[in-house]
Amino acid sequence: MMRFRKRFITIFTTLLAAAPSFLLAQGTTVAAERSAWTEWLATAPTSPYLAVAQQPIGPGVTMGPDSADVPLHGVELHRVTASGTVSLTGPTGRRALPRGRAVRLGRYMLVAGGPAGRAVVTVFDSSHARGAPAFYDIDPAASYTGRLQPPDAPSTTRLLAPDGVEVEAALAGTVAVPVADSTIRLTVMRIPDPGSGEATLEIYFRDATSGQGSYPAGRFVELVPQADGRYRLDFNRARNPFCAYSSAYACPVPWRGNALPVALEVGERYVPIK
Amino acid sequence: MTPLLLLAALAAPPDLAGPWRAALALEGGSLPFTMVVETSDGEVRGRLCNADSCDGFSAIVSRGDSVIFEMADYAAVIRATWSGDSLVGSYSNVGNRGPRVIPFHASRGNWPVAPTPANLAGTWDATFVSGARTSPRVLVFQDAANGMQGTIVSSTGDYGVFSGHGTADSFTLAHFDGSFVYLVTGALDGDTLRGVFHAGLRTRTPFTAVRSTGKPHLQESTSLTVADTTAPFAFSFPEASGGLVSSTDPQFCNKVVLVDIFGTWCPTCHGAAPVLVQLWNDYHDRGLEIVGLAYEVSGDTAIDGALVRRYREKFAIPFPLLLAGVNLVEETAATLPQLRGFTSYPTSVFIGRDGRVRLVYAGFHGPVTGAMHERQVREYRSIIERLLEE
Numbered sequence: 001m002m003r004f005r006k007r008f009i010t011i012f013t014t015l016l017a018a019a020p021s022f023l024l025a026q027g028t029t030v031a032a033e034r035s036a037w038t039e040w041l042a043t044a045p046t047s048p049y050l051a052v053a054q055q056p057i058g059p060g061v062t063m064g065p066d067s068a069d070v071p072l073h074g075v076e077l078h079r080v081t082a083s084g085t086v087s088l089t090g091p092t093g094r095r096a097l098p099r100g101r102a103v104r105l106g107r108y109m110l111v112a113g114g115p116a117g118r119a120v121v122t123v124f125d126s127s128h129a130r131g132a133p134a135f136y137d138i139d140p141a142a143s144y145t146g147r148l149q150p151p152d153a154p155s156t157t158r159l160l161a162p163d164g165v166e167v168e169a170a171l172a173g174t175v176a177v178p179v180a181d182s183t184i185r186l187t188v189m190r191i192p193d194p195g196s197g198e199a200t201l202e203i204y205f206r207d208a209t210s211g212q213g214s215y216p217a218g219r220f221v222e223l224v225p226q227a228d229g230r231y232r233l234d235f236n237r238a239r240n241p242f243c244a245y246s247s248a249y250a251c252p253v254p255w256r257g258n259a260l261p262v263a264l265e266v267g268e269r270y271v272p273i274k
Numbered sequence: 275m276t277p278l279l280l281l282a283a284l285a286a287p288p289d290l291a292g293p294w295r296a297a298l299a300l301e302g303g304s305l306p307f308t309m310v311v312e313t314s315d316g317e318v319r320g321r322l323c324n325a326d327s328c329d330g331f332s333a334i335v336s337r338g339d340s341v342i343f344e345m346a347d348y349a350a351v352i353r354a355t356w357s358g359d360s361l362v363g364s365y366s367n368v369g370n371r372g373p374r375v376i377p378f379h380a381s382r383g384n385w386p387v388a389p390t391p392a393n394l395a396g397t398w399d400a401t402f403v404s405g406a407r408t409s410p411r412v413l414v415f416q417d418a419a420n421g422m423q424g425t426i427v428s429s430t431g432d433y434g435v436f437s438g439h440g441t442a443d444s445f446t447l448a449h450f451d452g453s454f455v456y457l458v459t460g461a462l463d464g465d466t467l468r469g470v471f472h473a474g475l476r477t478r479t480p481f482t483a484v485r486s487t488g489k490p491h492l493q494e495s496t497s498l499t500v501a502d503t504t505a506p507f508a509f510s511f512p513e514a515s516g517g518l519v520s521s522t523d524p525q526f527c528n529k530v531v532l533v534d535i536f537g538t539w540c541p542t543c544h545g546a547a548p549v550l551v552q553l554w555n556d557y558h559d560r561g562l563e564i565v566g567l568a569y570e571v572s573g574d575t576a577i578d579g580a581l582v583r584r585y586r587e588k589f590a591i592p593f594p595l596l597l598a599g600v601n602l603v604e605e606t607a608a609t610l611p612q613l614r615g616f617t618s619y620p621t622s623v624f625i626g627r628d629g630r631v632r633l634v635y636a637g638f639h640g641p642v643t644g645a646m647h648e649r650q651v652r653e654y655r656s657i658i659e660r661l662l663e664e
Contacts, residue, residue, distance in 0.1 A: 029377055032364045036373040044368070085608045096573055098600040100370050103573070111370070154406030163371050170405050190405055193369060198474040225302045225478035229470070232301060
């Protein structure tokens with residue numbers, strides 16, 4: 001096994017020499033992103049650390065008493081149903097569970113998501129213990145800028161987004177990543193974010209650190225558009241799927257072909273769930 | 275001055291008051307906007323502006339060498355620290371999958387004003403390309419007191435006021451209101467305008483555009499949403515200030531009714547509100563009723579009610595505003611089953627004196643769209659006058 005970063009240093013010598021201040025700013029941005037991410041995990045009422053259940057709604061999910069599909073302490077019997085829209089019905093009546101919006105139920109928060117017919121509801125418990133994420137050191141040399149090679153033919157596929165919710169993702173193409181003396185092409189998918197109406201270009205990858213310091217199933221990293229039409233692939237931004245923070249989440253299966261035979265000791269590490 | 279007072283004076287942060295030329299450093303380009311801060315009686319207030327279109331910060335907190343500009347409505351914040359007489363930090367907002375962070379910096383003063391290059395001013399028919407999908411858009415560029423401004427228009431309305439600058443054959447225009455982060459750049463290549471539209475931090479959409487010929491490029495706003503006209507249009511929702519209001523109430527009987535499907539979070543709805551108030555003032559005595567159906571973010575009556583009441587005060591709205599639901603297209607459609615193809619906020623539903631829908635306009639072209647705005651207002655007046663005559 002070779003360490004990937006060494007190869008990056010060789011390849012990006014010109015970039016390092018040409019733009020040291022830019023790379024410094026890039027490192028600052030990654031540090032600010034990590035700080036915001038850590039704060040969100042530590043404070044948000046829908047922090048992935050607080051997830052205690054993620055349940056397909058199907059014909060309906062009951063919540064509350066011990067006999068319910070999802071037992072919730074101190075909550076009377078409620079039923080989540082989906083028929084186009086998702087709703088929550090309990091002793092005080094029916095209310096909407098708009099997709100992507102957190103709705104309070106006792107000490108819990110509920111968030112519905114997913115496409116019609118395959119909607120899921122995720123339950124967050126405010127009293128659940130939170131962990132804290134860990135990261136490898138920032139390595140400016142683990143940042144790559146290049147072109148996105150469009151696919152030969154458009155296609156879409158259903159896959160799990162980082163939050164374990166199914167989305168219809170479009171094949172965006174591939175990017176070439178230098179490894180040893182050759183390159184490996186990684187598949188890039190365009191993953192919609194239903195909340196913002198935006199879409200991100202994501203790579204879900206495994207490398208030799210998977211299960212050996214980083215999350216076993218793999219990590220996500222986004223492509224960041226540049227002014228000249230190229231994209232930045234900065235492995236310092238690699239982050240865990242939400243199933244790394246709570247076993248309640250469905251975990252995306254590794255994407256075919258997106259395995260790097262090197263140890264990428266950058267980005268987010270894995271802290272096993274206690 | 276005692277040593278203690280001298281120390282306090284030295285430690286006091288600089289005065290924030292005044293205009294700031296601010297920018298978000300997207301990797302795809304710098305997104306310029308303006309902040310204006312005012313201080314009076316120890317209170318600090320500020321607003322964030324694209325040209326002369328401004329939104330207020332919900333709070334500005336200055337502590338030590340840090341300044342926090344809060345935009346509570348969007349769960350967004352700018353955190354900065356003083357660097358000499360400049361501010362440096364980051365903007366972040368929170369989505370379902372966690373926070374987003376964009377580097378931010380600001381210097382004192384206003385952005386330089388330059389006239390819009392003549393070869394860019396006007397209206398352009400654009401084709402946005404996202405993967406294998408293409409979508410029609412219209413780009414509007416005009417010269418304003420603050421320099422180059424414009425907007426992007428889809429079949430259902432505009433993206434708000436963009437401001438920026440043009441130089442010879444190229445331009446950069448931006449719209450940042452605390453929630454939406456839009457940057458559009460482009461350059462002339464012969465008669466074709468080629469550019470990129472950045473939405474948020476990660477979404478990049480290339481486009482090409484040619485000068486509008488006058489032929490329709492976008493879908494007609496009246497063809498997107500249709501209504502069941504076999505029965506009177508029915509609605510029944512609580513008013514933001516209390517009781518239930520229904521389409522069968524005496525106040526709507528034998529009246530022409532304009533139902534405005536809107537949200538207080540929706541910038542285009544803000545552009546439409548003064549027009550609706552003017553229409554109500556002009557035609558109410560002749561038999562026009564307007565009712566606003568608010569689709570809000572939280573679904574919580576207390577929170578949404580307060581937002582809608584603030585909206586009513588802001589625009590001095592004289593007609594009822596009802597809490598109808600949450601602002602997701604599918605949720606809205608479910609509360610109004612007589613509409614098919616509901617697609618955008620605002621949507622204007624014109625109802626005749628017999629209670630049946632005559633026409634549905636999806637979206638609204640705000641004042642920044644110029645001739646498109648004027649045409650839509652003219653059409654609204656024409657429809658209302660025709661219905662009043664029936």
